[in-house]
Amino acid sequence: MERAKESAVWRYFTLATPTSSSAVCNVCKVNVSRGGGITAKYNTTNLIKHIQKHHAKEHAEFLQLSKTKGAENTAQQLTLQDAFQRREKFPAESLKASAITQKVLEFIVLDAQPMSVVEDEGFRRLLEHLEPRYSLPSRKYFSETALPELYKKVCEHVSKEIKDIQAMSFTTDIWSSAVSPMSLLSLTVHWLDTSCTARGAMLQAKNFHGSHTSDTIAAAITDILDKWHIPLNKVHVILRDNASNMKKAMENMGVRSLGCFAHSLQLVVNEGLLSQRSVSDAIAIGRQIVGHFKHSPLAYSRLQDIQLQMQMQPKRLQQDVKTRWNSTYLMIQSLLEQKRVLCAYIADHDLPSTLTANQWALLEKTSIVLAPFEELTRKVSSSTASTADVIPAVTVLKRILAKEGDADTGIKTMKKTLLQAVNKRFDTVEDEPLYALATLLDPRYKDRYFTSAQSAKRAKDALTGELEEDLRRSTAGASQAGPSQAAEPQEKFPRVEAAAPSSFMQEFEQIVEESEDPGAASSSSPAVQLHGYLAEKTIATSDNPYQYWGVNKYRLPCLAATATKYLCAPCTSVESERVFSTVSNIVDEKRSRLTAERAEMLVFMRKNLPLLIK
Template sequence: MTESQHETDLVPKRNSTSIVWTWFGFSPEDKAQTKVICKVCRDAVRTSDGNTTNLFNHVRRQHPNHYADSQTKRRSDTWQPEAAASSKLTQPTVTQSVNKGTPYEKTSKRWREITEAVTYYLVKDMIPIKNVENEGFKRLFKVVDPRYDLPSRKFFSSTAIPRLYSECREKIEREVRTVRFFAAASDMWSSRTSEPYLSLTIHYIHDWKLCSATLQTTYIPEDHTGELIAQGLRDALQCWGLKEENMTCMTIDGGTNMAKALELNNWTCLPCFGYILHLAIEKSVKDPRVTRAVSVCKKVVSAFSFSWKTKQDLSQAQTEMRLPQQKLIRESPSRWRSKLAMIERVSEQEKAISHVLQDEKTKHLMPTWQDTDVMESIKKALCPLRDFTDALSEEEYVSVSYVKAVLHLLKVNLLNLDDEYSELTNKIKTTVLNYLTEKYQDPTTDALLDMASLLDPRFKSQYIDSDKKESVQARAASELESMLDAQAHHQPPSTSWSPEIEEQSLPKKAKKKTLAGFFKTSGAVSSTATMSAPPTLREAIDGELKAYLSTPNANSEMDPLKWWRLNEGNFPRVGQLARKYLCIPATSAPSERVFSTGGNKVTCQRATLKPDKVDKLVFLAKNL
């Protein structure tokens, strides 16, 4: 056996600091490290704990060459064992010692930065404030920065969070004051402690970017009548200095009290597309065959939800049959997509489920071939509709102008009848389409969607009924004329919301005409009338609107707000109308997201939060 093989068989001494241990070690079985063995000759050497004299003597007598190496290394000081290196610390200076033990002043920049970061973490990530008093949280800061003195829970609750709320509110107020038109979304919801709240979010276009803000989460302990909700919404707008006449519309779900509140306030209402689609689908599946198939799926899911043994058997069966390792999905009554997902998962895992439920006691839970056919019919009818709710529920891009396009796509493509489909599939499609068509036949809603589609450069009049195109264009021109007249006669120049209007009020410098300018024509003035009187405001609006509609439609993948940013100079008046309508959300999803945020704030461990605190915490979580 070679010397290197001898060395690898032995374990080095723990926490060794002497160079002599380079040639000695211990047997791997000697956990207590009591018998020292020479790595060179494999002889055992007696030594007391911590004494290396005998070890040096052994090396000097038996291995003189190694002894000479040890003495050379000791004199050169080049050898530094890991334990010795780690224990050999540099002595700090007096200034360093004082600074390390001195806490930050509470007026210092560093203390304020850390405190603000902790406050942001608490409100943005919806962390209970009591966590700052937990031992683990305190230990974290002692390790990260020992000089930081973590404030108490009361400080964050009564000082830090209210200060951050005031700063964030002032920022939102400054921004919304510069906005001329806005849309809103509102709904009622209940916390986990059954306390009712009314949420209000606004949506607007700022610098051709779609923005949103959660303004209030108001506690309403009284009966949720339409009159009370109407007053609460008016008070919320007044509290933020927003004028009712500048609100384009409000998106709500199908609550009768919310609809009555908007009717009492004489506000334009847009029904939530996602909610209407949910009602349409729920109506379409009211069929005994569907009811039975869904009930069978629920029983199957329940059989695997409450027994760890059946879950384990299902996982093993999935492995044997090379099926995806996925759990079954439970249905949520308020989400039609969860019903579809449950049916899809049961169909996908049917072989594994049959293998587990083949016992006589559970065999009756398996879907029959008739149930399987019904589930296939449901999937063929509803799967194409799944993505529309998600796409129309986004807050980052324009969604209201998509409604007309989606309804057209459903009618001519996704929900059209086909002889290849089963009778049940065609029945579901027909019911869904008829319900959607009925709900969007309301004249006010239809007019609102027509205007939004007209102002989207991707669609314009493409999805407007041919017999309505002229009337929609005339209505757009009339609204623009009234809007510009109001700005000219009643609105002070200092409160003008559009940078272009401010530029128009300033004297313009004479600009040399380019060659392309000679070929630029106006839609309102003919070539034979160049020397006549300037066009009236209505003529200018009609010409600009005609020029806008005559341009090629933008690419369907292009952001309409980006298009308007690039082309606003060519159509400044129509651009103002686009700001008014393209900010409308197609669904009430923004309000539902406030529900989720509120639910994460008012948990079982924070059930005693006061309504005022809930309002501030939800406001910060949504707007920071």
């Protein structure tokens, strides 16, 4: 009866009950017998004859529907040979089986899954359901055969990508596992390709034994560079933390290096604000309050009830990490958002400590003062940030902290203290060639953000000298390459209209407006190219500086070549820290016995496999 009910004729008839001996015509409302004496012998013959005799239009529709449905059923029906083939397993070396095995391995690598996932019942049942003809290889096969093969393939791809790059920048850091006796030293590489697109890869997370002295660090990094056949003359700069052993290691290697800008900001905030006794006391109490709710499910449940009573979205308080000042800022923000809720909680329940009215006010002021620092930290920690962002960021910070207004009541001392810390920590930033030349070569900034005329002049002179030296070195090769390509007009980039920009970004635009000097010029001479480039208007801060050079590399060839070198450098060592975030997901408590060599292989492919599969 169920198969009969699938017939298209039932679009035109209705049954009172599933076992009714007759059906009601939906067109003329006549009862039509279903034939047969018992339920098992009911059929649709009489129904079809009825619409054929009395309803010609509906019968024509029925014939068309029946034809379509029959074609679908035919397409879905398997031949006997196909049915038997579907029960046979793929040969292990077949293209289909190899492709599925490859995707399983990519799943393990990209999602940081343990090798044991191929032995999990749920995963095996899933594959069996999706493709019964596929036999899942053993864990040993994935670990000892498939993984090394893919690792070799990814290594070859990365090596090919960086083979002809003339200038590369690097980040490095050291990480120690909390669940196993393992330390790793990371090295990531960054460059601009021929189309001026920012590229990056992870070279290694090297097993790092022994004491972390400058000599051992230098030796480890040198080993990695040698493994990838990268000579020191291709190393533009290495971004590191501010530890003395790291700084000395770079000096021992004879390469240029810079401290992590985000780490320097951390020191500025700690020295300029969080070290103040009144602020640190208020933050310590806030930390105790957050910790109380974090470690007591009952307390959090009560807090959630109060949030619902006040018609607020239930939200957890944010715990900070002392080594990340921006996490302290986020903790303060979460406390201020829940101030009314916390006050209501205190009325009926105990807390390990409470904030006074003065301390609440102090936290509000601290939050206001730290907002630009938090925005700047996010900006420089992005994957697109470069050394060109440092001088403009410091200039903007100084201007914001030096400004006084009616809204500054009660926070003037805080701002003054932070300004002193910024001046102390970044006093010589404009005299660092790696920062100064990168800023000049960024079409969003150029020379508009230098606070010292002398520093700006030194930077321009240094850039002119480097341009002329680069031109001299490339003259022989350029003369053999034939006539140079005709200069192209500058590409016009539409400015992106940002809705309600923050005070931090408004300050960027204000500096540009104050120093803009429109004009244009171009010539094959590096000095004239630089003069014309600096005279042109800057592009919007929201535009892509790499895209600018990709378009204008034929019009300003000398500048574009140098920009490719200086703009490939990040301004923080965040990329290396992101490597270790990946490592911590791989080397966890469930895989604490994972060897350092296997961890290296897994994290290398986790970071670089997307380069290959894309």
